[in-house]
Amino acid sequence: MIVAKRKPFKEIKGLVSGSKKILVLGCGTCVAVCLAGGEKEVALLASQLKMALALEDWDLEIDELTIERQCDREFIEEINHKVNVDDYDLILSTACGAGVQLVSDVFGHKAVVPALNTTFIGVAEGPGVWTERCRSCSDCVLAETGGICPVTICPKGLVNGPCGGTRQGKCEVDPEKDCAWTLIYNRLKKLGRLDRMEEIAPPKKWSAQQHPASVIHEAYKRRYE
């Protein structure tokens, strides 16, 4: 899933500055799961804005709406059945960067601003804790590294083993974090596949990661030709 964090409140306040009526638009998928931009977080942000602005005698009307996904046109179009977008000066989106952009594409005549900073693709480690697991490099090496990604977990993205800073199995960049290559070594040893680590991994093919990337499913190729 995509993990995001809310922007500092001061920054958000600055983003809506000058508006008279805004829509705080939540997203019910990834950012709801990581407690950053779902229905509850939209309500919280709207209340916080109302309270802060009331103290400054700033008359801002705020509506709230959360849709299933902001990264899918089908769900964005539902917004039109629930509110009139033209009633608002601005849409404050609590989606990831992808969602903000698609909402902005659909409502091209309306300012859409992000309330979150999109952070990484990761997993839930436990209640309230998420960690990055994938850099979406389009050249996956997990089969060679015991299912642990050195491109993501190693801050230098080293693909041929650890740097010289590993201490008690921890990373030199952040001693609170495990060294990716200690994890990989231990996992491969456990799997009886340490020979995988003996081979020199070739340089990454960054060409596989073209920006902006796009994927068209085989079954749909003819439609878009």
Place this chain on the structure above:
Amino acid sequence: MATSFEEALASGKFLATASVDPPKGTDLEGLGQLFKELKGLVDGLGVSDNHQGIMCMSPWAVCKLALEEGLEPIMHMTCRDRNRLALQSDLLAAASLGIRNVLCVSGDHVRFGDHVNAKPVHDIDSVHLLDAAKGLAGGKDMAGNTLEAAPEFFLGGVANPEADPLEPQLMKVDKKIKAGASFLVTHPVFNMENLKRFMEHVRQSHVKVLVGVRLLDPQEVPKYKDGAYPGLFVPEKLLEETEGADIEKCTEMAVAVVKEIKGANLCDGVHIVAPGHEEKIPEILKAGGV
């Protein structure tokens, strides 16, 4: 010491090497003076490449000065700041200036340096860089294109005998040797047992090993403690000793380490690093008997 660094390593004698950092600015006078003092004392002189992610003059310029002063420079090259195009073009530039010895490193993370918001490049790693330099020497670039004239390199890598766990470190070292490293420069070693364990492994190959010795600085003890120097693992007892010492005492301590390493007859030489006190390098080498 008119012979090349490669010839000196092949001679079998115990080598004296050291490293210096380029200036943060354009003043090379201090280094020029130091190079005059080091002439005849060191078999090879490492020149760091934005050490610890601190922006300094490019090492090739300092290596050129070292060559002019009759020293054998070992140019450090980090993968942190350049992609594969820039690394290869800088290797060719260095070779054109007469710089043959290259120490290929991944590089300390930018978080330790003075440009913490810089993007760490790491397009390729130190193993790839060794392989790329070997490829250039063979007349081909990383994309397989033929060079008009091939450079000559004598290549090395870095290893940390005190990395914990050691096994993954040794596997990486094996890859560096396979990729083209003829010599290794180690991080500073404080525990001789760790060095022995490391040497037992690397002695299975042809690679030559220069063991790092660091002049500890009493003023820097808090940084040693909080891990501000990646890969530098100073034992608690030594930290206490350093804290209560002055730089003269610390120099004596470094001399004792040099003697211990030489006496153990485990490796091919020492590599002195004395950040901020480079003027002590000649004294450490002379008193250490190398």
